[in-house]
Amino acid sequence: MSHIADNLLAVHARIEHAARNANRAPDSISLLAVSKTFPAADIRAAFAAGQRAFGENYVQESLAKIEALGDLRADMEWHFIGPLQSNKTRPVAEHFDWVHSVDRLKIAERLSEQRPDALPPLNVCLQVNVSGESSKSGVAPEEALALARAIAALPKLRLRGLMSIPEPASDQQAQREPHRRLRQLYETLRAQGIELDTLSMGMSGDLEAAVLEGATIVRIGTAIFGQRGYTH
Template identity: 55%
Template sequence: MSTIETQYQQVVNRIHGACDASGRKRGDVRLLAVSKTKPAEMVEACYHMGQRSFGENYLQDALDKITALSHLSDIEWHFIGPLQSNKTRPVANHFQWLETLDREKIAVRLNEQRPEGLPPLNVLIQVNISDEPQKAGIATNDVATFAQQLQSLPKLKVRGLMCIPEDTPNEEHLRHQFERMQQLLLELQQIVPEADTLSMGMSGDLELAIACGSTQVRIGTDIFGARN
């Protein structure tokens, strides 16, 4: 097997092992392969191993890959970077998911710009779960209000929550933040019953995230190698 095949399988095995250890079904947690800065050829190699969902942070780089891989009809593109208001149209036109929604202005623009022929854009509300001033995301106390606002936008489909937790070696701090996210998803489901996604956990903490209810982990370097 190639290096990318080996690394991809190792990540899949880690996810399966974490599901087994926490008593969850393997199918309950999906992998988002974070392909930012990586060439389309590497994405396609991963696709041929069965991966379908890919995460991109940088818009122009992502658009180039989307064009190059347009022959892969069932590939699913997630925008996972900060989104400025002047960049909403390409996301509305070319992506299936936006995982970093935290402003009503962005939501309104995406709703207005989503083409008629496409299904609603799946969105995750980004939560600043560690309450760090330099981080994007809304406060935990504002999730319900924001979710209510999004209900009036028919071309957006609220699918759940996303977070980037505190960068800390303290596992108890991380566990507390992940468990709070799980609770917030339950609260969100009272407003949006179809919200089914909790995007949390990366290479260093995926086992803990899965134990705390994550339904999607975002893995880049461990699959594709170090960033270019």
């Protein structure tokens, strides 16, 4: 068994343990393997170990991998989770199943316009800047309802939920706080009639805190593929 397969088993064990601690069903939490900067061969190894959903941050890098793994495409889900510039929306609309990082209406409109008719609606999450960091992408929480309503009305998108990348914290209580804020915003939007079913939050270092606060998708890279050597 490859180290990636071993790592996937360990991550699933963490998810199951966290789910039990939160009195949740483990199968209510989906694992998104964040494969940015790792080669297609590593994704193929994860696929062979049973992983089906993969997250990428960089458009050109991801397109090369999608092409290299074309023989597996029918059984894979590709999620775009990085900042998205308006001039890069077309290939994302054409090749991805999900976009987690929609933070302004212009991006959503372009994704909707450029989504091919032959494909199902593109699943999207609204990225929220829950920590208020100037360096982070994301809509401000107080602006999320208006943006969610506008995105939900677009014809070739399906608004699924909210995503955040909070500021790192070392202890679990501090980790839980921004996830709790995102969950509370999610509940507020649902109470306003926005149909949502997804909370994309939690990474390798705060998976347990995110599950305790209601994450339905956890985005795990390092704990599966190892430390990254950034080239971007």
